[in-house]
Amino acid sequence: MNNMLVRALSGAVYVALIAGCCLAGEYFFATLIVLLAALGITELTRLLSAGTDYRASVGVRVLDILAPALLIIAMFLTRFSFGAGCVVFGLLYVTLRMCAAVADKHAGQLHGVLTSFAAMAYVAFPLFMLSTAYTLAWRPVALVLGMFVFIWMNDTFAYLTGRFLGKHKMCQRLSPKKTIEGFWGGFLFCVGAGALWGYWFDGVADRLWMWMLYAALCSLAGTVGDLFESLIKRSVGVKDSGNIIPGHGGILDRIDSVLAAAPLALIFAFIIQ
Numbered sequence: 001m002n003n004m005l006v007r008a009l010s011g012a013v014y015v016a017l018i019a020g021c022c023l024a025g026e027y028f029f030a031t032l033i034v035l036l037a038a039l040g041i042t043e044l045t046r047l048l049s050a051g052t053d054y055r056a057s058v059g060v061r062v063l064d065i066l067a068p069a070l071l072i073i074a075m076f077l078t079r080f081s082f083g084a085g086c087v088v089f090g091l092l093y094v095t096l097r098m099c100a101a102v103a104d105k106h107a108g109q110l111h112g113v114l115t116s117f118a119a120m121a122y123v124a125f126p127l128f129m130l131s132t133a134y135t136l137a138w139r140p141v142a143l144v145l146g147m148f149v150f151i152w153m154n155d156t157f158a159y160l161t162g163r164f165l166g167k168h169k170m171c172q173r174l175s176p177k178k179t180i181e182g183f184w185g186g187f188l189f190c191v192g193a194g195a196l197w198g199y200w201f202d203g204v205a206d207r208l209w210m211w212m213l214y215a216a217l218c219s220l221a222g223t224v225g226d227l228f229e230s231l232i233k234r235s236v237g238v239k240d241s242g243n244i245i246p247g248h249g250g251i252l253d254r255i256d257s258v259l260a261a262a263p264l265a266l267i268f269a270f271i272i273q
Contacts (some may be wrong), residue, residue, distance in 0.1 A: 007247030022145040030076040033131045034069045039251040040123040043241045050117045054108025067093045068124035126262035133265040142201035147265045150218040151257045153193045154186040161185025184268040190219040218261045225260025
């Protein structure tokens with residue numbers, strides 16, 4: 001099958017899954033976030049451990065996946081304070097992870113602990129912020145699904161603009177195909193999408209600027225998130241973070257922009273009321 005067709009079909013399935021879970025309600029969205037966290041953490045720890053002597057034990061892998069999953073599920077079930085949740089989770093996880101490192105006699109435990117902490121900071125924490133935004137937002141579908149839509153619009157039109165008009169490289173060291181023209185094309189279409197999205201879901205003309213600002217910041221954060229993941233991959237010498245999505249690579253290749261934009265969703269959950 002043609003690679004472009006495979007990429008289009010798998011991309012359509014991914015978009016449908018994200019949109020469907022956002023629209024279906026909290027339990028479906030919580031399940032989606034737990035799944036993304038588990039896959040993302042697994043990919044990142046594998047990337048950061050490539051070429052080292054460290055191999056995570058089964059117990060550590062379970063802890064790294066189970067801990068954020070329980071935190072996210074608890075958020076949806078109990079609606080506890082975001083700050084309190086972070087403190088409790090941080091203390092418990094750090095303590096358990098250090099105990100696991102001390103008990104393991106294999107080499108590379110310091111690297112393993114730092115890798116686990118990096119996975120929590122880079123993958124688990126932003127996804128926890130996104131799940132919190134979903135529980136706090138006045139219109140969770142508009143806010144959270146909107147973030148995904150803005151990122152998809154930014155990626156799509158940055159690609160199209162760059163392909164047909166791109167002449168000046170944006171960051172060739174990390175992403176040779178990105179151009180300045182593509183960046184501005186994605187940004188402007190994303191802001192326009194923010195205006196249409198805000199009018200459709202909100203309908204208050206005086207508030208459209210907030211949705212346009214939200215979209216603009218998602219565009220900027222998404223671009224930075226994509227470049228940062230490229231930095232990780234180039235640092236360890238791989239093209240894709242994994243191969244779970246045919247034609248697209250790993251799950252981190254799909255949610256790198258989401259991880260960077262997730263804090264914005266939590267901030268705007270308080271602003272757009």
